[in-house]
Amino acid sequence: MRKNHILVVDDNKAAREITRIMFNFSEYDVTLADNGEAGLEIFKNNLDTFDLVFTDFEMPMMNGLEMADRIKQLDDRMPIIMATANTQIKESETQKYGINSLYFKPYDYVELTQQVKQLIFSAFISREY
DSSP states (O other), X not given: OOOOEEEEEOXXXXXXXXXXXXXXXXXXXXXXXXXXXXXXXXXXXXXXXXXXXXXXXXXXXSOHHHHHHXXXXXXXXXXXXXXXXXXXXXXXXXXXXXXXXXXESSOOHHHHHHHHHHHHHHHHXXXXX
C-alpha cells in the first residue's frame, strides 16, 4: 500500500522544512515547492501523485489562493489546506478559491494532522463512489 502524498507550498524555507518533518512524522510522503508557480507546475506534471495540497497564503509570483484556484481547475476534488499568519483572512473568502480548510500560524500539529487525514479520506471516498 502506498503512502499518501502531500504537496507543501511555502516561500519560507524554515516553514517548509518544519511542515515536511511534521508530515513525514505522520508517515506522509512530501514534495516541496517554494512558491505558487512552482507548486502549480509540480502539480500539473504529477496529476495522479498528490492526495492533498498544503499551501501558504502570501507568496511571491503566485499566491496560495490563485494556485488553489488553478489546481481546482485541474482536479476539483483535490483537498487544499491553506495556512497563513494573516488573521484578517476569512475562511468563507478562501472557500471561493477551493480551499477546504484554513489554518492560522502557528498551527496545532494534532489538529492539523487530524484534518489532513479526514480530508484525504473524504477525497478518496468521493473519487471511488
